[in-house]
Amino acid sequence: MAESKSLSMGGITCDLCYEQTKQFCNSCQVNLCDDCVRKHRGELRPLSHDIVPFLDRELRLVPPPCQEHPGQRCQAHCQQCQTPVCTACVTGPHGGHCTVGLTKIFEEIKQKIKNDTREIEDRIIQYYLEKEVETENTISKVMEEIKEVEHEKDEQRRIWHQEVDSIFDKIDSLYQDLTGMKLSPLRTQQAKIRSIILDLTKRVQQNKDILKSNTFPVDNQRISKSIQYRFPPENGTMKMPSFKVQTIGGDDLSIELGDFKAKLTQHSLTGLSLKANTVPITTRRRMDKVTVIASISVRYSFLHSIACVGTDEAWIRGENKYITRVDILGSSKETVRTLGLYRPSGISVTNLGELVYSDNKMRTVYIVRCGAIERLIKTPDEYYPEEVCCTRSGDILVHMRSTVAIKLIVKRRNKIVRYHDLKMTQEIKNDEHGNLLLKEGLGPLFMTENINGDICISDTNAQVVVAVDKCGNVQFRYEGKSYGKQEAFSPGYIVTDSLGEVILTDRDNDCLHILDQNGQFLMIVNDCGLERPYGLSVDSKGRLWVALPDSREIKVIQYLTAV
Incomplete structure (x- = not known):
């Protein structure tokens, strides 16, 4: 494959320098x-090298060096062992x-790459683009x-007046849970599809670079990329439960959202007697x-926090910069740096399944959307964010701490901001009488919304x-x-469930309080x-995920059952 010797050397530089x-x-x-x-x-x-003047060069295949015989280049391919071989190997x-x-x-390899690239460009990428539009x-x-x-x-809610706020509080809770359950899988699938599109686009470019080169590919067994993406899973059916309102006989007003039911009964024309005939949000x-x-x-060397997302997955963090999403089988699904x-x-995790985290050194709360980290909240000067909590109602609670020196005495003041x-919209630091509600100190405050x-x-x-x-009045x-065990009470992470019950860890007493x-x-x-439980979260099935830092494990506990 000799090339024309009349080709000028002007503008062509050495591959090892710029001369x-x-x-x-x-x-x-x-x-x-x-x-x-x-x-x-x-x-x-x-290895031997055939050095010639540039104008006398020959363009030919570059055989790889033999792995068994130093100094030899491979001249053939062993069909039985599927590997390049030199004359000494033969x-x-x-x-x-x-x-x-x-x-x-x-x-043969180049032809296979051509076919693979053509299939990716003509069919597979287009298919995933259509799936991305369909998912959107x-x-x-x-x-x-x-x-x-x-x-x-x-x-x-406006019609039923303030007397039925307790009913709608339960509806709000179910509504937010359903929103997360419906959108989280779709957003996860959308992120995967976008990742596949980027991967396939990158593979097309790599294939094109190989086709332009005369260098023998070292790992030719893994060149094909189209097979594993030819038959992706179909979209699941995502349907919201219906919201039903019905007047019965002109006296009773009933309302339903999924499994939740409530009814108002009118006993007289002078007013409504509110009869909270409600069915629990979950029949558990x-x-x-x-x-x-x-x-x-x-x-993780020390497992700090758990934040469940959906049914069988949770985000976890330890003593390093990484937050990892794991499933109930222990497989790592995603890592955020x-x-x-x-x-x-x-x-914490929003109702839409998006990861939220705080960084006290940066005085910032961030959110992770489709793999990208965005700044969500910048805390006020002299306050540093510690723990965060995404509520059922869609708000974000942030524990903030400030350090103030008064007459050489350092005071570390705490508050929770909604x-x-x-x-x-709200600061929680004093009770309704103006007395300090949250004690000064370096310890974290864990919080949740019931x-x-x-x-x-x-x-x-x-x-x-x-x-x-909601007004800051102490309830209990x-x-x-x-x-x-009789050790001093040491409350840690805290969650609430669909029954309104409060669950918290007690690290020194090796237990949970409900x-x-x-x-x-x-x-x-x-x-x-x-053993010394620390982090705690509850998934959409009502199961508790408990972090045990000493043994470096998470225990998933079933404590609710169907009625």
């Missing part, structure tokens, strides 16, 4: 200046095997259904004896759990329950091998 090329290595197909000839021979010793370990010339194999349309349809349900809900009750259904091993230099301070549509709108706070500095309503205080929504003690969970 004008004068020589050419036919063996390696490399342009060289006079000074780099020796360097080229030295770097690829002991008379040695590959003796008697059927071999063919490398040029023939190279042409499905998301838009679901969003429209959600908006219609929300509009109808708001109209009925607490089990007499809980069950561990999964134990998940993790690699945070923007700061240190570990994130807290994590953000609605990224605007600060179905009745109360904010339940686990204050690790005061070793107490306190709940406040819980200081622990004496039992078995309270009703009024702060009354219900039970202790201490028979599941919960």
Whole structure:
């Protein structure tokens, strides 16, 4: 395959430096200046090199070096072992095997790449582009259904007046849970489709680069990329439950959303007697004896936080910069590298399944959307964000701490701030009498929103759990329950479930405490091998995910059962 010798060398530079090329290595197909000839021979010793003047060069296949015999280049391809071989291999370990010339194999590989590239460009990429549009349309349809349900809900709430707020608080909780359950899988599938499109586009470019080159590909067994993407899974059916309102006999007004039902009965013309004939949001009750259904091993040196997303997955964080999404089988599904230099301070998940995390060094709360990290909230000067919580109602709660020196005494003040549509709408730091509600100190505050709108706070500095309503009035205080181990009460992470019950970890006593929504003690969970539990979250099936940092594992606990 000799090339015309009349081709000028002007503008052609050495492949090893920027000098004008004068020589050419036919063996390696490399342009060289006079000074780099020796360097080229030295770097690829002991392979032979056919160095000729540039105008006398020949364009030919570059055979790979033999892995078994240093200094030899492969001249053939062993069909039995599917590997390039040199002449010494043919008379040695590959003796008697059927071999063919490398040029023939190279042409077959190039033809395969051409066919693969054509299929990716003409069919597969187009198919995924159509699927992406289809998924986006499905998301838009679901969003429209959600908006219609929300509009109808708001109209009925106005009609039913303030007396039925408790009913609609439960409807809000179910509505937010359903929104996350419906949109989260669609957004996950959309992100995967976009990732596949980028991967296929990158493969097309790589294939084109190989087709332009005469260098034998080292790993030709993994070149094809189209097969694994030819038959992607179909979209699942995503349908919101209907929102129904019905007047019965002119006296009763009933309302339904999924499994939730409520009815108003009019007893006289002078007013409505509100008869809360409600069915619980979930037809579940607490089990007499809980069950561990999964134990998940993790690699984090200290497992801090868990934030469930959907049914069988959760985000987790430890002492490093990474936040990882794992499933109930222990498989790592996705990892996010945070923007700061240190570990994130807290994590949570929105109703749409989007990851939110705080960075106290950067004084910022971030959100992760389709793999991209965006700044969500910048805390005020002198305040640093610690733990975060995304509420059922769509708000974000942020624990903030400030450090103030007064007469050489350092005070670390804590407060919880509620953000609605990224605007600060509430500060929780004093009770209704103006007294300090949250104790000063370095300990974190863990918080959650209950179905009745109360904010339940686990204050690790005061070793107490306190709940406040939407106006900041204290609803209850819980200081622990004496039992078995008798260590001091050490409340940690806290969650609420669809029944309105409050669950929190007690690290020093190796257990969980369960309270009703009024702060009354219900039970202790201490028979599941919960050694120094720390992080805690609840998934959409009502199962508890408990982090055990000492043993580097997560236990998934079933404590609710169908009625």
